[in-house]
Amino acid sequence: MMARLDEPLAQRGRASLEFVASVGRWLGKATRDIDASLRAQVDDEALPEDLDAIDRELRARLEPTSLYTTREFGMEWYLNEHGRIAIEAFEEIAPRVTPRLHALDTGPATLEPAPEDWRAPAYWQDVWIHRMHGGWDGHPYMGYVHGQLIHKALVDRLYPGGIFKQRRYVAALAPKRDYSRILEVGTSSGQYTLALAETFPQAEIFGVDLSLRMLEHALRTANARGLPWRLFQRCAHDTGFADASFDLVTSYILLHELPAQAIEAVFQEAFRVLRPGGDVLMSDVSRYADLDAVRRWWADHGARHGGEPWWRESASLDLAAVARAAGFQDVRAWGEPPLSYPYVVIGRKPETVA
Numbered sequence: 001m002m003a004r005l006d007e008p009l010a011q012r013g014r015a016s017l018e019f020v021a022s023v024g025r026w027l028g029k030a031t032r033d034i035d036a037s038l039r040a041q042v043d044d045e046a047l048p049e050d051l052d053a054i055d056r057e058l059r060a061r062l063e064p065t066s067l068y069t070t071r072e073f074g075m076e077w078y079l080n081e082h083g084r085i086a087i088e089a090f091e092e093i094a095p096r097v098t099p100r101l102h103a104l105d106t107g108p109a110t111l112e113p114a115p116e117d118w119r120a121p122a123y124w125q126d127v128w129i130h131r132m133h134g135g136w137d138g139h140p141y142m143g144y145v146h147g148q149l150i151h152k153a154l155v156d157r158l159y160p161g162g163i164f165k166q167r168r169y170v171a172a173l174a175p176k177r178d179y180s181r182i183l184e185v186g187t188s189s190g191q192y193t194l195a196l197a198e199t200f201p202q203a204e205i206f207g208v209d210l211s212l213r214m215l216e217h218a219l220r221t222a223n224a225r226g227l228p229w230r231l232f233q234r235c236a237h238d239t240g241f242a243d244a245s246f247d248l249v250t251s252y253i254l255l256h257e258l259p260a261q262a263i264e265a266v267f268q269e270a271f272r273v274l275r276p277g278g279d280v281l282m283s284d285v286s287r288y289a290d291l292d293a294v295r296r297w298w299a300d301h302g303a304r305h306g307g308e309p310w311w312r313e314s315a316s317l318d319l320a321a322v323a324r325a326a327g328f329q330d331v332r333a334w335g336e337p338p339l340s341y342p343y344v345v346i347g348r349k350p351e352t353v354a
């Protein structure tokens with residue numbers, strides 16, 4: 001039987017998160033309305049190529065309108081407050097839920113923290129990602145706060161189609177069904193890992209992430225279900241595994257959190273740890289090259305204000321070219337319709353490597 005990870009929120013936390021979600025829904029509607037009015041005013045193809053120049057031009061049109069300024073104010077509030085409110089909601093239930101969480105620290109799954117003298121890369125360490133205070137490891141139970149509260153009470157409800165269904169969809173895109181050892185890079189709280197475990201029940205699943213707090217939640221998620229995942233606090237481009245030790249290396253929305261050089265290094269590391277004939281399957285945010293100018297601007301604007309410092313650099317990369325440069329063959333890459341999201345790259349390590 002599956003052990004319970006979730007705990008009903010107290011009245012105050014539930015109401016506060018419901019309020020944040022309703023602000024999120026209003027922001028979504030305001031964005032769609034502003035987008036429609038922008039598209040009626042501008043010729044997308046006549047907008048400049050340069051992202052900062054598009055930004056200047058579109059903001060000059062929008063800033064005099066009250067809907068846009070109210071949206072900007074609402075977005076600032078949402079970004080600043082959603083993490084803090086989720087943490088407060090967690091603190092209210094902490095006395096009830098934390099004993100249960102620690103009971104799940106042991107089980108078939110294992111987690112190896114990094115050695116004391118290990119340091120995460122500066123592009124991760126120095127960033128408060130998504131504007132969450134302290135970043136990925138900013139609270140002792142950030143894994144629960146993010147994986148259980150923010151994901152379920154906010155993100156899943158605000159995105160059409162559901163964020164968990166999409167992870168299962170991506171896992172099923174892998175070219176084979178009979179993998180025996182899978183490495184997931186950027187495991188975080190284990191949501192894509194669950195999709196991998198469901199899609200490849202026979203496979204041994206390994207996961208790496210820089211965030212110990214997220215991995216702790218992944219560990220408990222696995223133990224609650226009796227799944228023997230092997231989790232490591234390690235870097236996606238320096239995994240420490242032996243050459244040729246996996247037959248699938250995969251990730252779901254990791255890459256946009258990395259600068260371009262680190263993304264290239266992740267593909268090189270995936271190539272190294274894959275067996276000849278093994279597959280790489282990476283999925284991430286839409287490529288700017290696939291978006292029209294107004295959508296490119298919305299994505300870039302959202303990333304710049306939303307605590308995503310590497311999004312522009314990452315979304316501007318041609319990931320298929322990066323995969324080929326790392327040595328992969330039969331590379332296919334596409335943005336899933338209708339929004340070119342997620343962007344998926346699949347490639348194969350050749351049977352013989354020169």
Ligand SMILES: C[S@@+](CC[C@H](N)C(=O)[O-])C[C@H]1O[C@@H](n2cnc3c(N)ncnc32)[C@H](O)[C@@H]1O
Pocket residue numbers: 121124136167185186187188189190191192193208209210211214234235236237251252253254257258262
């Ligand atoms: C958006 S989350 C990934 C989402 C996750 N795959 C899921 O399905 O929910 C990004 C994760 O990548 C991790 N990360 C960022 N840079 C990394 C790196 N160089 N190596 C390993 N993990 C990294 C972050 O700590 C974070 O947990």
